[in-house]
Amino acid sequence: MLDxxxxxxxxxxxxxxxxxSFAAALVDGEPDAIANMANIxxxxxxxxxxxxxxxxxxxxxxELVLGPFQGKTACIxxxxxxxxxxxxxxxxxxxxxxxxxxxxxxxxxxADSRSELVVPVFKDGVVVAVLDLDxxxxxxxxxxxxxxxxxxxxxxxxxxx
Ligand code: SME
Numbered sequence: 001m002l003d004x005x006x007x008x009x010x011x012x013x014x015x016x017x018x019x020x021s022f023a024a025a026l027v028d029g030e031p032d033a034i035a036n037m038a039n040i041x042x043x044x045x046x047x048x049x050x051x052x053x054x055x056x057x058x059x060x061x062x063e064l065v066l067g068p069f070q071g072k073t074a075c076i077x078x079x080x081x082x083x084x085x086x087x088x089x090x091x092x093x094x095x096x097x098x099x100x101x102x103x104x105x106x107x108x109x110x111a112d113s114r115s116e117l118v119v120p121v122f123k124d125g126v127v128v129a130v131l132d133l134d135x136x137x138x139x140x141x142x143x144x145x146x147x148x149x150x151x152x153x154x155x156x157x158x159x160x161x
Contacts, residue, residue, distance in 0.1 A: 006047050016148025019047060023152050027159035033058075036159045037129070038068035040152070044133070045070035048145075052112045053134035056160075057085050059127060064089055067129065074109040083107035088118040088130045096146050098139040110134060117141040119149045121160050128161035 006018045023043060027036040037056040045054045055069020057078060064078040064085055081090040083105050088095045095118040100106045106116075113134040121129040131153055135141065153160075 008047050008049050012142070012144035012148060015047070016144070016151060019043065019148065020152050020155050023156050027156045030159060033129075033160050034068060036156065040131075040156065040160075041068050041070050044131075044152075048133070050135050050137050050140050051133055052136045053110055053132065056121075056129050056131055057089075058129045058161075059089060064130065069132075071134070072110045075107055078107060084116050084118050085130050085132050088120045089127050092120050092122070092127050094119050094146055094150060096141050098141075100134075112136045114138040115140045117145060117149060119146075119153050121153055121157055123157060123161035 006015065008015065023040055026039045026043060030036055041055045045051060053069065053071030053074065055071065056067035057064035058067045063080060066074055066076045078086050080086050084095045084097055084100065084103055097103045097116045100113055100116050113136065115135045115138050117133045119131040120127045121131060131149060133141070
């Protein structure tokens with residue numbers, strides 16, 4: 001839809017500044033959370049290198065339920081507190097996992113996943129969803145990726161829940 005000139009190989013801070021601007025533009029004026037999650041998952045999938053899964057789980061009736069994503073088919077329901085996504089939802093804290101095999105309770109939806117970044121989405125101080133990113137490369141996600149994804153999510157959180 002948007003014709004975006006983003007260089008995925010530019011320094012992370014610049015890549016995430018660009019992605020934040022385009023994410024804000026994509027959701028601007030659109031209140032439907034599912035539609036917005038679908039576009040944000042597609043945006044991240046297209047421009048962030050070395051991912052094998054990018055998408056959302058929503059908090060529905062006290063558990064995480066699969067939302068819009070890009071990548072292989074995935075687990076549909078995850079208990080709050082279970083796995084990396086469940087830990088992010090339970091604690092409200094970003095989970096940046098260098099080696100998913102070393103994370104107690106990690107849920108292997110895609111056997112290719114080696115590292116993971118999960119960012120909680122807050123609305124009115126409550127976690128309403130998580131953004132989940134998986135990579136086939138161990139230790140793929142650095143501090144700059146965490147800061148960049150948090151910035152994207154904080155910028156558009158009102159349109160995701
Ligand atoms: N690995 C996640 C489950 C979701 S999939 O990666 C898409 C976890 O442990 O929460």
